[in-house]
Amino acid sequence: MVDLPRRSLLAGIAALGASACAKINESETAKSLFKAAEDGHRAVHRALAGKQGLAPEYTRAQRSPTFRGNGSVTVADPFYQEQLGKGFPDWQLEVRGLVERPLQLSLADIRALPQRPQITRHDCVEGWSAIGEWQGPQLATLLDAAKVRPEANFIVFRCADVLYGRDYYESIDMVDAYHPQTIIAHALNGEPLPEKNGAPLRMRIERQLGYKQAKYLKAIEAVASFDDIGQGKGGFWEDVAGYQWYAGI
Ligand SMILES: Nc1nc2c(c(=O)[nH]1)N[C@H]1C(S)=C(S)[C@@H](COP(=O)(O)O)O[C@H]1N2
Ligand SMILES: [Mo]
Numbered sequence: 001m002v003d004l005p006r007r008s009l010l011a012g013i014a015a016l017g018a019s020a021c022a023k024i025n026e027s028e029t030a031k032s033l034f035k036a037a038e039d040g041h042r043a044v045h046r047a048l049a050g051k052q053g054l055a056p057e058y059t060r061a062q063r064s065p066t067f068r069g070n071g072s073v074t075v076a077d078p079f080y081q082e083q084l085g086k087g088f089p090d091w092q093l094e095v096r097g098l099v100e101r102p103l104q105l106s107l108a109d110i111r112a113l114p115q116r117p118q119i120t121r122h123d124c125v126e127g128w129s130a131i132g133e134w135q136g137p138q139l140a141t142l143l144d145a146a147k148v149r150p151e152a153n154f155i156v157f158r159c160a161d162v163l164y165g166r167d168y169y170e171s172i173d174m175v176d177a178y179h180p181q182t183i184i185a186h187a188l189n190g191e192p193l194p195e196k197n198g199a200p201l202r203m204r205i206e207r208q209l210g211y212k213q214a215k216y217l218k219a220i221e222a223v224a225s226f227d228d229i230g231q232g233k234g235g236f237w238e239d240v241a242g243y244q245w246y247a248g249i
Helices: 011-025 028-033 038-049 078-086 107-112 139-146 234-239
Strands: 094-095 103-105 116-124 130-137 154-163 166-173 180-185 202-205 217-223
Touching: 094 139, 103 139, 139 180, 139 217, 166 217
Parallel strands: 094 217
Antiparallel strands: 094 103, 116 130, 130 180, 154 166, 154 217, 180 202
16 A cells, blocks of 8 residues: 555645646746647636636436447557456556656555546547546545656656557646546446446546547656657647647537
8 A cells, every 4th residue: 555645635736736837837848838829728728717627527317328438449468458357456557757756556555545536528529428427536646645746747647558559648737637627537437447448547637638538547657848758749649640739628
């Protein structure tokens, strides 16, 4: 088990959120990012929603009867397949990069943390939506426990699947990383995640589009810049198809 801080989670989120914002405004990466057209969108979205504005949440009755799988719906890796058959007893989620205390968490560790259930709508750019009930700890809880260093500007999600010959990955900024609806989900509609929806762990970042919702999560990495990761655009679809890095909805 990890040794988690005893102090109030909310106080931690507030304090870290405030310092993360100051940091983002100062960083060179952010300065250059703010020149890009997509950040016009980001600025407008943030101004309208407020930095910690919540995405709409729904009732159980509004959940979609089925939640389709999209992109990778299976993972070829033999260790993954072996673990899938057994309920992932030896799966480890790593928290690494610019942190003072790297973590390795089992699924049992993830389930033992304070949980946030949320019923939200997933919107895929390909033109479909689905409402599902997700559950898991807030990303903020893990980042707090790992003590993210002040140089970190982004959180990168590393996935176990390979799509079109490339490792799937995604990234978000610290505002979204500490957003209350940004959770590491291990359950969908009250059941462990099915393989097609990202078993055993996937991200939910509720104010962004479907492709940001990284499935088959194996590591969470705090970085100063994502220039040297993949093709440098901050995510699989950003690299492959030029999708926007900030996919606010
Ligand atoms: N690791 C990984 N995560 C991924 C994808 C993927 O192919 N691999 N596809 C993305 C896209 S485009 C969408 S719309 C959602 C689909 O989630 P679902 O399969 O649970 O519907 O996952 C996103 N996260
Ligand atoms: Mo998507």
